Structure formats: structure tokens, C-alpha cells
Amino acid sequence: MGEVNLTDVRKEYEDVIAVEGMNLTIEDGEFVTLVGPSGCGKSTTLETISGLTTPTSGTIEIAGKEVTNKPPKDRNIAMVFQNIALFPHMTVYENISFGLRLRDFDQEEIDRRVEDAVEIVQLEGMLDRSPDELSGGQQQRVGIARAIVRQPDVFLMDEPLANLDAKLRVAMRTEIQRLQKELGITSVYVTHDQEEAMTMSDRIAIINDGELQQCSPPLECYNRPVNTFVAQFIGSPSMNLFNGQVAGDELDVSDFSAEFDTTTTPLQQGDPVTVGIRPEDIYLADDADSIAHPSRPVTVTVDVLEPVGDQTYAYLLSETDGETTELLMSADPDKDINEGDSIEVVFSRDDVHVFDGRTGDAITHSLVDATAVVDKAAVEGEA
Amino acid sequence: MSDQEYSGLTGRIVKYTIHNSADVYRLGFWVGLVSFIMITLFPFYWLLVLAVTPDNQLYQMGFVPENFNIGVFATVVQEYPLHHYIFNSILIATITVIVCITLGSLAGYAFGRVDFPGKGPLLVLLLVISYFPGIAFLIPLFELLTGSLSILGTPTPDLYNTPWGMVFPFTMLSLPITIFILTTFYSQIPDGLEDAARVEGTTRLGALFRVIMPLSAPGVVTAAIIVFIGVYREFFFSFIMTDGSPENWAVLVYGILNFQQQHTQMYNMMAAASLIGIIPIAVLVIIAQEHIVRGLTAGGLKE
16 A cells, blocks of 8 residues: 655755645555646655655655655655666666565565566566666666566656657656556656646646645646646646736726626625636637637737647737737637737636636636635635 | 978978878877886886896896896795785785775765765865875874873774784875775766665665665776775885784785895895786786776766
8 A cells, every 4th residue: 555645744955945835645556746847846845755855844654654754765665767777787687676686585586576577668588788778768668667676655756758759758658657557556756747747647736836736636737726826837838817807797807808707706896816718718709609608809919820730829919008918829720810910809708717816826717607616715624 | 482491401301290290290109108118117127137137246237137047036935935925915905905995985975975064174184184194193103003002091902013003004094095086986976876776775875885886896996906006015104013024914015125134135036026026916907907097087077
């Protein structure tokens, strides 16, 4: 059983606080990804779980045992590293069996386990090679084999795909996911790539400035981000955010406004808000019929078009009272839009996110649906 | 320019060298190489000539030996306990190497891979100490190692005529350079490898000996050889700390000195013993030369 429990973990270096108030429970067999911009404390968090670093305060439990100050070797964890970290002076076999040999397994057991591990990662027949005779992908497979051969409680991965080329990265991503499901080992995966996080994990823990922002399944992070940071970090291209305020039953952003249902959406008059709209929730005014609750049309100028194949990212400028606002729309590439055109767009009011203009915390994830309103009490109870 | 400017012998040489600079460089290379080899190897040749010249002809010795007395090598080995001296030297050097590499590895790990306050000043202090001449410590060390001092009421052990009486000062003198070499090498091993070893189940110390040290083999071998040679040829403490008999751990240099007695100086014997004494070092260096070259050059190369 490999449940991981972080309680109030704090890690301070000489003059910086790398991690603060980290509370995180990872269920047995779950795949959780720690994601955030570089320097946000995700790797430090992983290091405290691995025991390579001891936290300044707080406790860490693995598989029900408190391990806060135990060295890595007493935690029954395995780790895959960004720089792969195979021992260059050992063969593939010696690398994979290193941990087993240290633990005095008998030779038969070691051979059997190494064979199984090698079969799982598809590296048969390479046991006698030295790591530098292998390709990058093969090396990382050896790294993974070395990790799974010991049947650890927890599997830690620190950006294991960052050093591989783009194509291989996608292939290995699927492979790691398949492996994790097959073996059912609790996994903690660190990456700065939100796409990797979205595609691989059961839950994503988004970290910023050393603090956990949100830990939810990928689609929940996407659809119900708890604050503006998560909203911008998850999803590519990122969400459009506008500052505005509540006026009557309208959200008033400098260039446009949107009605909201005062009965379902608890917004106080005059409150500053941040309005978030994902690029894919913006439509051409002609298509307004296809959405349930379209907003009023907004007139914008097309600034730049970036076709990526299945869709085209359109950078739109809207100008009111001499102020220009930029917004990004992901449009159907078949539509006839050209740079410099003046067009009318609408957005789906069902999918407008509203955040508190001061704290950035989410207030509601729809202007129509009452169930999308964030239950503040519940959020605070969780924290 | 016209060809007339290059008239005469000097002119023609100058002209030749300008147009055939590759030849001139090649000539320079050979001149340099031959001079270097002669300077390096001449003492050995001279030792050889000295050894094979019969002792009654030593005073008319020339560059070319006039008589060959190869038997001197047999005499040195058979009639004198040369092998015993060499054994003592090798043993004492080996013990010193083991102690130095072990302690030096621990210190090198700390200096090279751990951040702690006062690291810089401590390294400088080490460097300063390493430049002290050994003789500066002579009297206090002699007193310490011969049981003439008492620390907190306990007399120090008398190590005179034991290998430890030499291992101790040799370690002291060799440790700074060992620490410096190993610090450089250990600091270059990527952190990931140590982390991987620790996650796989070693302690920090285990990672040092199982991963960091094997990967720094060139550095470790270089340090070991430098210490070994340093101890093997050391005379000062070897002379002070024993009475010169092989049973009392006198080393090779003392053994060679013993050929020089009160009324006779057996130069040919000394030369022969010296030549024989070189063999162990030569073998060692030949075996380890690949590592040494990598060790001496690797320090300057950063990936």
C-alpha cells in the first residue's frame, strides 16, 4: 500500500521559502502530477517525499509510516530522474539490479526480477550493454526498469521526459501511463509541461510560489480553476483574463459587458472582478445560434492569425475609448477571417469564469448555471 | 622582393626556412624531444654506468663503461637485505595511500559536494598548511611519535622503529594534495547520480564509495600514485624514525644510505640498489599510466 501524505510541509533555504503549507494526500495507486512554473517548488516537494531533502517543518507519511526524517533508502521509493542518472560505470544489468544487490536479495530472485522488469520496458537483450551504448529513450527505459524492479511503494518521477526529443516524449508519455496503470504503483510526477500533466494524471497538483493552488482531476482543473493562476496555467493557449466590475446585472469589462443571472450568481455591486474566457469559448457572431447562452456581440479587429492545423488562433484587438484589449480566440480554420478584418464575436456565457478582482479566487465558472458557483465555505473547509 | 636579398649562405638558409617552414618545425620538434629525453634519461644512464663499473675503477669512470661488472646487481640482492628494505617501503607507502585516499575521500566529498559555512577559508587553510616544509614539524612530531609528550596526562605512544612512525607524518604531508585532487574530481560527478544511488538504497557514504569514487577512478589513481611515489622516495622522516635496520622498518632510501659506511663508500652498490629500487615504481606507473594521463588532464576540462 503506497499512500503518500504531506502535512504542512515547509522547506526553507537560506533566504527563500521553496515550499510552504503543503498539504497533499496521494491515494494508493494514484498518479498525481505536480506542475507549475520553474522555481515554484514542485521539485523541492518531490525531494522531500524522496528524502533527498528534509523539510524544515511538517510531516511526510508513506504507506502509513512517518518518514519525515528518514533517509531515502528507508522509504521504499524509487525515482526516475530528468538527467536519467544511470551509473555510467555499470552495465544495464548492474544498473537495474543495483538496489536489489544492496538489499541482499539472492541471485535467483534478482535475475528473475530484472528479467521481468526488462520485459516490461522492452529492453530484452541489452543487459550487457553499457548505458552510453543506448539511445536516450532506451536509457530512460533502463531508468524506469531500475525503478520498478524493486517494487517500491511509491514511484517518483522528476521531469523524466524533459531531455527527450518531442516525438519520443509523446511515445514515452503513453508508455509510462500504461505501465503505471498496469503496476498500480502510486506515482508522483513532476513536470512544468501542463499538457503532460493533463494527459497523464489522475489528479494534477498545481503549485505556484511554493504553495499548492489546486489538486483536482485534469478536467476539473480545466473547467473549474480555483483561481486566476490555475486558470492561466492550465489549458493551451491560456485563458483570456480581463479586469472589470459588477454593475447592475452586468459584468462590465472596458470593451464589452455580459449579463449574468442575479439569482444564481452571487456578485456584489461595484466589486472588482477578473473575467476569464477560454479561447475556445469565443465564437463568431454568425455562429451564435449554436450556443445556448451567447453574449452580446463585440466588434474586434483581427490582429494576427496563427494556424496550427485543426484550429486557428486569432489574436483580436478591441478598442474602446482609446484603450486596446487583446483577446485570443481559437477559430475554425475553415472560416474566412483575414488579418485586419473587423469582425463580430460572441462568447458563451455558460463558460465565463469570474474571479475575485482582489484575491484572484474563483467566484463562479458560469454566468448562467447556479451549480457552477464556487461554494466558498466548502473551499475554506478544505483548506 | 628580389632573390638577391637572400645571397650568401645565411641568405639561402633564411630563404629555405621561409619556404619550408614545416621542415623547420619538424626539426625544432626533434631537437626539443631529443634534448628532453637526454635530460630525463641521462641520470639513469649515469647510474647504470656507475653500477657496472668495478669499484676499483670508479675514479677513472667515463661516459662509456670500460669494464662490466654485472655481478653487482646479484651482490646487492644476495648479500644485502635489499628486498626487505623495498618490502618495507612498499608496505609503508601502501598503508599511507590507503589512509590518505580514505580520509581524503571523506574530506573531498565534503569539500566537493556539500555546502557548509566556512568551506572556502578551510580550503585555503589546507592549502597553506600543505606548503609548510615537513622539517618545520620535525621536533614536535619526533617528540609526539616517540612517546616524549603527554596529552592530558597520557603519554603518547612510542612509534620509533614502527611503520606507524612513518605512516603518520607521511599521511600528514600527503593529505592536503590528496584532498585537493579528490575535491576537484568528486565535485564534477553530477548530483543526479548520487541522488539515484541514495534512492536506490545507499547512504551518502555508500554513494561515495559505490558511485562517486569508481566514477572518479582517474583522479583517485592519480592521487594514489602521487602519494605512493612521494612516500617511496621520502628520506627525511624515514631517516629520523628508524634506526636503519630492515627489521625495524627501515625503508629503501635508508637501505641505500647504509652502503655508505664510515670508511667506505660503495657507490656502485648504491647505484645498483637505486636502479633496482626504481623497478616497483616503474611497474606501477606503467600499469596506471592511462589513468594518470586522464587524471592530470581531466581537472582542466569542464564539460
